[in-house]
């Protein structure tokens with residue numbers, strides 16, 4: 001009987017969903033037609049036609065992308081309101097859709113009219129009688145889950161002849177028990193009231209979202225980005241939304257959420273990719289990372305940017321009429337200081353020759369020379385190759401990688417780090433740089449570590465962009481120093497923000513003037529070093545922000561220093577704080593185990609309630625090193641991979657990663673019968689395809705989740721760095737179903 005009722009309800013929802021898909025197809029065709037018309041207008045050739053074409057094609061393409069992305073679970077919610085408000089059902093979906101009469105068929109989940117879907121509760125039903133979540137696979141309705149919010153209004157409505165049966169076991173539990181795959185999914189159908197508040201907070205100042213593990217901070221922040229884009233598309237699409245997360249693996253884990261919500265106009269960057277054109281994926285060892293992340297590096301880098309280029313000339317001599325002119329160290333030092341006081345180094349390039357000529361002219365004492373005059377003197381010098389070569393070699397246009405490579409020289413580093421870094425700290429820096437690249441010449445950016453990127457960015461800002469030359473001078477480096485240069489007009493973030501809409505976020509330009517965004521969203525913010533805060537701060541000077549984090553999960557050892565850098569990055573902006581209190585990831589058994597660990601080692605953890613019980617507590621196993629450890633790990637991994645349908649993470653100390661990878665490659669049963677599980681060979685590179693089993697270090701697991709977690713040698717993970725206990729706490733909070741530790 002109950003099954004029949006469910007079938008009947010599913011069938012009736014299917015009829016509505018079918019109508020929606022039909023309408024969607026029509027809307028898609030109309031958009032394509034618009035695109036086609038746009039193209040043929042462009043072919044007319046006149047300028048007006050082209051502008052019109054761009055606008056139309058863009059709008060149409062955007063609409064098509066939106067519709068394509070919407071294909072998964074397009075309709076997910078239904079509200080039945082009290083008679084007084086609306087006797088007709090209201091449907092909520094990933095995008096809004098109207099029928100041919102322009103009446104609303106589907107309400108966009110971000111629209112004000114959809115807010116009640118998330119905010120109504122049994123305590124405060126807000127005229128909602130029944131909230132229904134539709135579970136769909138593509139266009140097929142496979143189930144419905146109802147919640148009765150107002151029993152009194154329900155019996156009134158039924159008495160008045162409306163048929164509102166309550167079926168299912170609750171959408172949230174069904175959603176939380178699903179097997180995990182390699183990407184994060186959107187939660188539009190089951191956003192909880194406290195999460196909804198953070199998602200819909202106004203796009204002003206800083207919205208800060210805190211909460212313990214698994215409370216939905218990441219997924220809420222992503223839905224917030226979609227919400228902001230929906231509500232102020234012009235501002236955020238033209239100004240750009242920057243989303244920063246801890247690692248490349250994490251960015252790939254979350255990258256599908258926004259497109260599935262119909263949004264593609266965002267820049268998703270890991271901390272190693274924040275600077276345009278740079279992509280670092282390797283971490284330095286913890287002791288080195290601590291030095292590179294410290295705010296003190298800003299001073300070291302600033303000094304480096306002011307140093308004379310190593311190997312550049314220190315003297316220039318020339319005869320002119322009766323005078324012997326010598327620019328010696330002292331004279332050049334004065335010119336250098338004068339130029340440096342005028343602003344960023346590269347910005348001074350157009351002034352270099354004039355400043356040198358000033359200093360030289362002062363040495364012209366002879367009568368003949370004086371009589372011929374300054375103008376003649378300048379003309380003659382500027383036509384001499386030796387002068388121009390000198391000027392260019394003495395004040396060359398510099399890029400950040402080059403100056404960073406200077407710091408690989410111990411003497412140079414000692415000079416710029418004096419009084420700021422200890423000898424031991426300098427040794428650590430040198431060790432990390434010398435082991436990865438040459439000590440001379442320009443440095444490639446390909447061997448940079450994630451911790452080098454903020455140093456590079458700091459240098460970009462200390463040096464300034466090399467002024468752009470006019471097109472006809474582009475190939476002539478000397479054009480830079482021959483006085484007037486046509487500096488390309490660059491748009492600031494504010495210009496872009498208010499540029500005519502219809503143009504998406506501009507592509508990377510590598511120019512610091514184009515670094516700014518309209519919104520900056522930082523995930524796992526507790527891990528940002530002071531230098532990383534400086535880097536992201538520069539991208540959000542005029543932006544609104546969303547900042548997400550949990551201090552107990554922090555792997556930065558000096559929290560006060562990071563807090564100060566964060567405050568400086570957000571200076572003058574008002575903060576609105578939201579706190580999430582329910583853990584949706586871990587089973588209660590697993591989270592209790594992790595929370596007990598946090599208490600035992602003295603972490604000041606924010607402890608959420610875990611709402612789902614599985615009846616399976618974590619397992620602790622002891623194994624001796626060597627063959628025993630491998631055999632035990634193998635047994636546990638194979639067992640867990642068979643028990644869970646989704647992903648499995650083997651978390652190991654960094655020093656054991658290659659060892660465990662080698663084991664994995666040699667275990668045939670993983671390939672054969674553990675339900676399609678195969679071993680990933682290197683966790684630094686995310687495995688291809690849909691491998692279910694991966695090997696990760698503790699730091700790699702930040703922000704991720706797996707159905708099963710096996711922790712190999714937790715004590716070693718704990719001892720790996722000064723913040724190893726926080727890292728192990730993170731590791732223990734990654735599993736949705738099964739957790740085993742092997743000590």
Ligand SMILES: Nc1ncnc2c1ncn2[C@@H]1O[C@H](COP(=O)(O)OP(=O)(O)OP(=O)(O)O)[C@@H](O)[C@H]1O
Pocket residue numbers: 172175176185187190191192195211212213214215216217218219220550584585702703704705733
């Ligand atoms: N309202 C919800 N409905 C369904 N699933 C949810 C909901 N909120 C959170 N989740 C799920 O809970 C899990 C944890 O979410 P998320 O990763 O965003 O948490 P987090 O707070 O960022 O975690 P951590 O700080 O531990 O990395 C995800 O699988 C997410 O989809």
